Amino acid sequence: MAIRIIDKQDKGPSLFDEPAEELKTPAKKPREEAAEKPAKEKKQPPKPKKSPAKTQTVSLFDESEPEPSAKEQPEPAEETPEPAAEDNKPAAEKQPRSKRSGKKNGKAATAESMAGKQRDISISEFFAKNRHLLGFDNPRKALLTTIKEAVDNSLDACEEAYVLPAITVTIEQLDENKYRVTVMDNGPGIVKRQVPNIFARLLYGSKFHSLKMSRGQQGIGISAAGMYGLLTTGEPVQVISRTNPKKPAYHCHVQIDTAKNVPDVVMDEECDFELPTGTKVTITLEGRYLKGKQSVDEYIEQTAMANPHVAMTYNAPDGSSYVYERQSEEMPFIPVEIKPHPYGVELGMLYKMARESRAKKLPQFLHEDFSRVSLNLAKQIVKDAGLSIQLRPSKCTLQEMEAVHKAVNKTKIMAPSTDCIGPIGEERLEEGLKRVVEAEFYAVCSRKPSVYRGNPFLVEAALAYGFKDNDSKKDDDDRQPLMQLKRVANRVPLLYQQSAGAIYKAVLDVNWRNYGVSQSRGALPSGPLLLMVHIGSVWVPFTSESKEAVAHYPEIIKEIKLAVQECGRKLGRHLKRQRRVKQELQKRSYIQTYLPHIGEALRDILALKDNEVTDVVEKLRDVLERSRKF
Numbered sequence: 208m209a210i211r212i213i214d215k216q217d218k219g220p221s222l223f224d225e226p227a228e229e230l231k232t233p234a235k236k237p238r239e240e241a242a243e244k245p246a247k248e249k250k251q252p253p254k255p256k257k258s259p260a261k262t263q264t265v266s267l268f269d270e271s272e273p274e275p276s277a278k279e280q281p282e283p284a285e286e287t288p289e290p291a292a293e294d295n296k297p298a299a300e301k302q303p304r305s306k307r308s309g310k311k312n313g314k315a316a317t318a319e320s321m322a323g324k325q326r327d328i329s330i331s332e333f334f335a336k337n338r339h340l341l342g343f344d345n346p347r348k349a350l351l352t353t354i355k356e357a358v359d360n361s362l363d364a365c366e367e368a369y370v371l372p373a374i375t376v377t378i379e380q381l382d383e384n385k386y387r388v389t390v391m392d393n394g395p396g397i398v399k400r401q402v403p404n405i406f407a408r409l410l411y412g413s414k415f416h417s418l419k420m421s422r423g424q425q426g427i428g429i430s431a432a433g434m435y436g437l438l439t440t441g442e443p444v445q446v447i448s449r450t451n452p453k454k455p456a457y458h459c460h461v462q463i464d465t466a467k468n469v470p471d472v473v474m475d476e477e478c479d480f481e482l483p484t485g486t487k488v489t490i491t492l493e494g495r496y497l498k499g500k501q502s503v504d505e506y507i508e509q510t511a512m513a514n515p516h517v518a519m520t521y522n523a524p525d526g527s528s529y530v531y532e533r534q535s536e537e538m539p540f541i542p543v544e545i546k547p548h549p550y551g552v553e554l555g556m557l558y559k560m561a562r563e564s565r566a567k568k569l570p571q572f573l574h575e576d577f578s579r580v581s582l583n584l585a586k587q588i589v590k591d592a593g594l595s596i597q598l599r600p601s602k603c604t605l606q607e608m609e610a611v612h613k614a615v616n617k618t619k620i621m622a623p624s625t626d627c628i629g630p631i632g633e634e635r636l637e638e639g640l641k642r643v644v645e646a647e648f649y650a651v652c653s654r655k656p657s658v659y660r661g662n663p664f665l666v667e668a669a670l671a672y673g674f675k676d677n678d679s680k681k682d683d684d685d686r687q688p689l690m691q692l693k694r695v696a697n698r699v700p701l702l703y704q705q706s707a708g709a710i711y712k713a714v715l716d717v718n719w720r721n722y723g724v725s726q727s728r729g730a731l732p733s734g735p736l737l738l739m740v741h742i743g744s745v746w747v748p749f750t751s752e753s754k755e756a757v758a759h760y761p762e763i764i765k766e767i768k769l770a771v772q773e774c775g776r777k778l779g780r781h782l783k784r785q786r787r788v789k790q791e792l793q794k795r796s797y798i799q800t801y802l803p804h805i806g807e808a809l810r811d812i813l814a815l816k817d818n819e820v821t822d823v824v825e826k827l828r829d830v831l832e833r834s835r836k837f
């Protein structure tokens with residue numbers, strides 16, 4: 208397998224495991240080396256929209272494994288004593304395996320030779336090899352992940368700056384597998400000095416250390432997309448950003464040096480920008496555009512649905528454009544940063560926090576470093592732990608903190624504040640669902656915040672029942688289709704790995720038959736059902752860096768089950784009522800059928816006249832009608 212990389216002379220270091228001294232980056236060279244170089248080899252003045260001048264093909268597999276140095280040579284075979292049993296074997300069998308088979312299988316390693324190879328691995332080298340962990344397993348998913356990362360960042364940035372987001376997403380197909388993705392937002396922009404690190408350095412971001420709900424959290428997303436683009440097409444990320452309407456925008460082309468996880472600015476300049484403030488990011492990558500499930504189209508649609516305050520324009524590569532008008536001029540709830548809640552904080556973390564605390568007394572530490580702990584409650588916890596309230600937290604022993612930890616978990620502490628998590632809310636959930644499906648019945652449930660490992664989170668569920676949907680046609684044997692499950696985390700739709708996460712597990716664990724819905728063992732319930740589950744948290748525990756599924760924390764599974772069961776109960780009541788109505792209608796229709804015969808019988812028995820018979824039958828019909836329970 209071969210991929211193209213940028214000519215080292217023009218664009219800096221190779222992306223592969225070459226020794227550091229071979230990485231020639233004009234912009235990054237040490238001063239002495241740069242001085243030795245002829246003037247024309249020094250960094251060229253920036254040219255706008257520079258595309259890679261030359262490309263070369265390099266094998267992805269390291270075929271040129273260097274011969275071990277004399278120092279690394281393994282010990283000669285004859286110096287290694289053979290085990291006694293080996294002595295009785297024929298001469299051919301006494302030889303090392305590699306010689307016996309006649310194949311060159313390499314030489315046995317020694318601790319010394321292994322030590323020579325043991326070295327640091329840069330985070331970006333790791334993720335370049337393990338790109339599937341970041342959601343770049345195949346070209347189709349890579350296209351979606353790239354757009355998702357850029358759009359999520361734009362939404363986060365706008366909301367942080369209290370700006371109603373207006374976002375444009377454009378995908379252009381350059382050749383069969385090559386696409387150019389551009390995402391532009393009207394957010395606050397990014398200051399010049401941060402642009403290179405944000406777009407070309409993994410694990411660099413503003414959200415990792417803050418305890419509040421946001422779409423991004425790890426500081427990997429957009430730089431990983433840029434790295435994938437670089438690996439697959441050799442093109443750097445192009446960024447234009449303006450932070451001040453009175454000043455020009457900053458334009459740069461930047462790429463990641465994977466060996467060191469540092470940015471390499473290939474070109475930068477000042478330029479015009481169509482918006483007063485905002486950011487436009489362009490990534491060229493190997494991708495594949497397909498419509499349907501798990502497509503970019505589906506992601507954009509679901510994002511627009513979960514974020515009614517966003518105006519979104521989407522230009523698809525097939526030439527079609529979709530405009531999602533802003534549905535609400537109201538900013539959504541903007542979460543505020545909070546301190547950790549004491550429930551669920553692990554002992555090791557509590558001990559570390561205490562050691563690092565500057566508080567003079569233990570109760571003060573608990574009060575200041577955690578949310579929902581008043582000074583009185585903190586004193587109570589310390590007393591319950593059998594400790595003096597005069598203790599200095601930084602001097603506490605592990606045993607003392609263990610006592611505090613136990614006391615915390617026995618104390619009733621107020622649930623974490625909802626300020627750090629923005630629920631969609633029951634009303635908006637139902638509205639959102641109604642925009643997607645027209646159903647006969649809707650049920651919603653927004654749970655109160657809870658805590659896992661000290662992190663507040665909340666779960667919301669919305670259920671639609673009884674709708675016609677083209678996506679879920681009945682099977683040939685007329686079996687009901689399975690429920691459609693839509694998973695959303697911090698307002699971001701999750702399209703992959705449905706069955707791997709806590710949401711799927713919790714929905715499966717619910718006994719849907721209790722609510723009058725059929726369900727086969729180990730499967731989602733079946734019927735015209737659509738269930739949306741939203742988890743909002745200051746830190747959503749995803750199963751991997753690609754943020755596709757929520758990890759199986761028992762506290763989270765329990766909350767999801769409770770929210771889903773609440774919707775299920777409402778559905779159960781609706782279905783029960785529906786069945787009762789059906790049965791009653793059936794009985795009424797029988798009686799209706801026999802009413803004329805009753806009239807006939809009454810005429811014979813009571814010798815009634817025709818008009819009297821009609822009168823009696825009408826009255827009976829009226830009684831039947833007025834006694835309807837629905």
Ligand SMILES: Nc1ncnc2c1ncn2[C@@H]1O[C@H](COP(=O)(O)OP(=O)(O)OP(=O)(O)O)[C@@H](O)[C@H]1O
Nearest residue numbers: 360364405412413414423424425426427428429486
């Ligand atoms: N369009 C933008 N406008 C303003 N700031 C941005 C924009 N895009 C990215 N940033 C900043 O760059 C940081 C890094 O973004 P990145 O996508 O790499 O990680 P993240 O969003 O923090 O987390 P995650 O890896 O979970 O997506 C963000 O935390 C944010 O501060």
